[in-house]
Amino acid sequence: MNVEQLKMDLIEYAKSIGVDKIGFTTASPFQEMKNRLKRQQELNYQSGFEEEDIDKRTEPKKLLPEGESIIAIALAYPSKMKNPPTGKKGERRGIFARASWGLDYHVAVKQRLELMEQWLRERVPNVSVKSMVDTGELVDRAVAERAGIGWSGKNCSIITPEFGSYVYLGEMITNIPFPPDSPIENECGDCRLCLDVCPTGALVEPGQLNAKRCIAFITQTKDVVPDEFRTKIGNRVYGCDTCQTVCPKNKGKTNWIHDEFLPDPELAKPLLVPLLKLSNKEFKNKFGTIAGSWRGKKPIQRNAILALAHFKEQSAVPELIELLKKDERPVIRGTSAWALGKIGGKKAKDALLEAYHQEKDEEVLREIKKGLELVERD
Structure with a gap:
């Protein structure tokens, strides 16, 4: 041979x-x-x-x-993305990382x-x-x-x-002994843009990542997001590209090569409020073919709630109140409580006070208290 x-x-x-x-x-x-x-x-x-x-x-x-x-x-x-949709007041959008x-x-x-x-x-x-x-x-x-x-x-x-x-x-x-190729030279040089702009300081040193602080990881967890990261996530519903988008070596690399990887703009930058209402079947039918769906709908919905808080989107208050009152998942109820506090206003405050007297879950109660503290600061 x-x-x-x-x-x-x-x-x-x-x-x-x-x-x-x-x-x-x-x-x-x-x-x-x-x-x-x-x-x-x-x-x-x-x-x-x-x-x-x-x-x-x-x-x-x-x-x-x-x-x-x-x-x-x-x-x-x-x-x-070709023809990316633009979010606006009343129609806020999230973003999936490019790898999804x-x-x-x-x-x-x-x-x-x-x-x-x-x-x-x-x-x-x-x-x-x-x-x-x-x-x-x-x-x-x-x-x-x-x-x-x-x-x-x-x-x-x-x-x-x-x-x-x-x-x-x-x-x-x-088991075929193919002749090996040689590694190519590292061209990062003195550049440290990626380390300097990482929103959470997850890149602790060149080539060393603390995955637990990485937004790409945090957006894929299923629990309540730790307080210090909630305002860092922005409108990301899955993943994070910051350390790639700032890299000078990525400048001008559009890579429109494979049709199968070209995004559906409505999936890559989805409207946030409709995400909150999807059933498991609807989520699978809509997002099942993309990499960002692998953890199911709960992390995506939790991240969408944080994104609405990031935008302080008043029009989402009724949906968030509905989740706080009726959703079976403590993580979603708790995140909604915090988001209502972040958005603020009388309706949010009244809903939080009502929920405080009805909620039985200790973790959710803690989030309701945080929400009420945020409303008071507003």
């Missing part, structure tokens, strides 16, 4: 199925990443969404014992990897492969960096010369 030729042919095939970048590296351990993950664990910076076993995250042969190399791929996604625009990237990247697996099986008898996207064990960023897809930026994103950091990553471990 001519592995060099196979590599060149696979690169051509990958491009033909919509892979924007492909790189190759060995299946040897990612020692530097292992040290970094251990440090992250010691500092309690992990989000809890990750694979807990650090060895599995950094030793490819634990996942495919016969693995010899790893194929890394990247698909570019848009940084700008268009078709769920887990589906799109996995489709490409499966086609590549099939291509290899047709050409190489006894080929072994194990592919993964985002939710797999390996750290996508470490693989992509060593395979020469891009360099690891201070904002913890892989930055490519061609598409900036707006790329989805995936990888495939295989």
Whole structure:
């Protein structure tokens, strides 16, 4: 088997199925990443969404014992929306992060990897492969960096010369000993814009993220948002792009390449009040094909309530009162109470006072008290 030729042919095939970048590296351990993950664990910076076993995250042969190399791929996604709708008083809108625009990237990247697996099986008898996207064990960023897809930026994103950091990553471990590519030079230099503008200080140092403070993580949790982050979320209903939008390497990278990733503006920047009323079925029918739907409707609705508080949207007060009185979920009732206090006004105050005498849940009562304190300050 001519592995060099196979590599060149696979690169051509990958491009033909919509892979924007492909790189190759060995299946040897990612020692530097292992040290970094251990440090992250010691500092309690992990989000809890990750694979807990650090060895599995950094030793490819634990996942495919016969693995010899790893194929890394990247698909570019848009940084700008065509004809974005504008929110206004009475019609406020939220925003999903760019990584949740268009078709769920887990589906799109996995489709490409499966086609590549099939291509290899047709050409190489006894080929072994194990592919993964985002939710797999390996750290996508470490693989992509060593395979020469891009360099690891201070904002913890892989930055490519061609598409900036707006790329989805995936990888495939295989027993084929493909010749490895070389990593590319880090071009961040002295720039530290991403660290300086992070709304919550989640980027504690270059390449080190405290995931528990990251808005992208906070918007995906299901509990009451800690007080210190509520006013930082703004109108984000899922994810955060700040450390990408300020990056000079992303300037001019629109990446309108794949139709499947072009956003439906009404999904990417949805009206906030209608979000509050969606049933599970309606939420799934409307948002089920995008990455931001994976945690279900509750986090999105909670974030929409915080966004309405951010705008101090008086027209939403009746809906928030309805949620405070009747919603079965304490997180939604409590967040609504706080939002009513933030928006203020007589109707909000009266509703909070009434709820205070009727509410039984201790956590919700705490939020009602906070709401009443905010109303008094108003």
